[in-house]
Amino acid sequence: MKGLLIKDLKLMKNQRNFFLLIVGVAVMMAISLENSTLVIGYLPFTCSLFTLSSISYDEYENGSAFLFSMPFSRKAYAVEKYSFGLLIAIASLGLATGITAMAGAFQQSGSITETIQIALMTLPAILLALALMIPFQFKFGGEKGRIAALGTVGLILIVYRQIKQLAEAWHLNLTALFEQFSALGYPAFLAAALLFSTLLLVLSCRISISILERKEF
Amino acid sequence: MLQIDHLRKNYKAFSLDCSLRLLPGRVTGLIGQNGAGKTTTFKAILGLIQPDGGTIRIFGKDHRQFHAQDRQTLGVVLSDSGFSGYLTIQDLLPILKEFYSDFDEAFFLEQLQRFHLPLNKKIKEFSTGMKAKLNVIAATAHRAKLLILDEPTAGLDVVARDQLLDLLREYMAADEARSILISSHISSDLESLCDDLYMIHQGRIIFHEDTDVLLSDYALLKVSEAQYCKLDRRYILRQKKEHFGYCCLTNQKQYYLENYPALAIEKGTVDEVILMMIRGDVL
Numbered sequence: 001m002k003g004l005l006i007k008d009l010k011l012m013k014n015q016r017n018f019f020l021l022i023v024g025v026a027v028m029m030a031i032s033l034e035n036s037t038l039v040i041g042y043l044p045f046t047c048s049l050f051t052l053s054s055i056s057y058d059e060y061e062n063g064s065a066f067l068f069s070m071p072f073s074r075k076a077y078a079v080e081k082y083s084f085g086l087l088i089a090i091a092s093l094g095l096a097t098g099i100t101a102m103a104g105a106f107q108q109s110g111s112i113t114e115t116i117q118i119a120l121m122t123l124p125a126i127l128l129a130l131a132l133m134i135p136f137q138f139k140f141g142g143e144k145g146r147i148a149a150l151g152t153v154g155l156i157l158i159v160y161r162q163i164k165q166l167a168e169a170w171h172l173n174l175t176a177l178f179e180q181f182s183a184l185g186y187p188a189f190l191a192a193a194l195l196f197s198t199l200l201l202v203l204s205c206r207i208s209i210s211i212l213e214r215k216e217f
Numbered sequence: 218m219l220q221i222d223h224l225r226k227n228y229k230a231f232s233l234d235c236s237l238r239l240l241p242g243r244v245t246g247l248i249g250q251n252g253a254g255k256t257t258t259f260k261a262i263l264g265l266i267q268p269d270g271g272t273i274r275i276f277g278k279d280h281r282q283f284h285a286q287d288r289q290t291l292g293v294v295l296s297d298s299g300f301s302g303y304l305t306i307q308d309l310l311p312i313l314k315e316f317y318s319d320f321d322e323a324f325f326l327e328q329l330q331r332f333h334l335p336l337n338k339k340i341k342e343f344s345t346g347m348k349a350k351l352n353v354i355a356a357t358a359h360r361a362k363l364l365i366l367d368e369p370t371a372g373l374d375v376v377a378r379d380q381l382l383d384l385l386r387e388y389m390a391a392d393e394a395r396s397i398l399i400s401s402h403i404s405s406d407l408e409s410l411c412d413d414l415y416m417i418h419q420g421r422i423i424f425h426e427d428t429d430v431l432l433s434d435y436a437l438l439k440v441s442e443a444q445y446c447k448l449d450r451r452y453i454l455r456q457k458k459e460h461f462g463y464c465c466l467t468n469q470k471q472y473y474l475e476n477y478p479a480l481a482i483e484k485g486t487v488d489e490v491i492l493m494m495i496r497g498d499v500l
Contacts, residue, residue: 003311003315010308067301068264069263069295073285
């Protein structure tokens with residue numbers, strides 16, 4: 001798995017202009033926007049998408065066939081992609097937090113604690129995005145994968161709406177349930193969100209392994 | 218080394234049923250037209266596609282038991298696939314070192330210099346020939362016991378092809394237990410490199426012979442209608458109607474040389490044997 005991780009880091013290094021541009025935009029946002037915490041959403045999400053790009057780079061000109069003739073298992077490949085995604089997410093989240101905190105200090109607005117709290121709450125959202133998008137990328141490839149992922153988000157929203165309607169018909173108040181949940185306080189809510197997103201990420205990884213093990217190149 | 222028995226793979230318009238054997242110390246060629254089943258066979262050996270039937274044994278191990286780490290012993294070149302074009306050779310060095318415990322960095326760098334390959338240029342900017350050279354060098358750089366080479370010399374000029382074939386000869390000379398399974402469209406490469414040849418046509422092996430035997434015992438008999446009528450056809454493998462009469466492929470050249478001195482007998486080459494085996498009629 002280490003060899004694969006080195007490969008992805010090398011691919012990332014070769015796209016350094018792209019990353020410098022993103023960081024530059026993030027710095028501009030932090031300086032110019034009143035709410036500089038938007039950087040915490042923008043930078044990690046954009047950088048994490050590189051995990052999907054790295055899969056596209058592996059598939060470029062049918063490169064996967066040769067890649068999978070090398071001495072690593074398909075399971076190792078899938079696990080490496082999730083680890084790589086997690087690594088980028090955490091690193092870029094740290095960087096975004098730093099940029100936001102510095103911008104806040106210069107502008108004498110916002111608190112570091114609040115910035116860190118927002119950053120920590122962003123992590124489960126990134127994990128959920130990775131959990132949703134990576135299996136689609138493996139199954140359908142770049143373009144079709146993104147369309148399928150967007151379709152699934154739409155499907156999830158429809159299912160949520162149906163559940164809400166059903167709950168209302170049974171006189172269950174879902175909004176009150178969520179309010180009760182958030183009343184647990186920030187640490188408990190964060191822990192629950194991290195636990196939920198990690199479980200989904202593990203499930204997603206297992207699905208990806210299964211997709212890859214059946215795939216022909 | 219490698220034993221394939223009735224490897225089957227079915228697609229909508231194509232079905233493969235292939236059997237072949239590769240012995241230690243041998244270079245075996247797999248020849249056939251585009252779409253004959255060469256790449257499908259290679260991919261099945263490498264576990265890139267799931268066979269529908271048959272068995273593949275690599276170093277005596279069933280291919281389903283041939284795990285990721287066992288692939289350290291293989292060197293691979295695929296005709297339609299290679300290293301990511303977004304990387305440079307410099308980027309590949311730590312990756313290959315990590316993947317292959319026996320990766321010989323000094324040998325790899327020496328060969329790159331020999332073939333004038335740049336370390337810091339993105340592979341997607343390489344010419345077809347440069348990519349082919351890199352793939353073969355990488356396949357031979359980790360002391361693999363078996364090379365699986367699908368069209369390794371495609372896109373190379375004569376000089377570069379000769380250099381690569383020399384590299385493969387050096388690879389074989391370094392350890393007599395090593396083997397190569399190679400496919401190529403360039404018959405002269407196979408004639409000079411391979412110990413034996415398998416010919417695949419429409420997914421079936423239709424011919425297997427030692428290269429020496431093919432070059433010494435196979436011949437084309439160019440006969441008129443009258444000569445054809447008197448010809449002993451017991452040793453004719455294929456025949457084809459021509460404007461002058463018949464062209465016949467035999468694997469008993471000496472027999473016809475001795476018994477039919479008046480016949481026009483041409484030495485068999487790989488290309489001619491391929492053409493006759495595919496386009497000729499069975500008696």
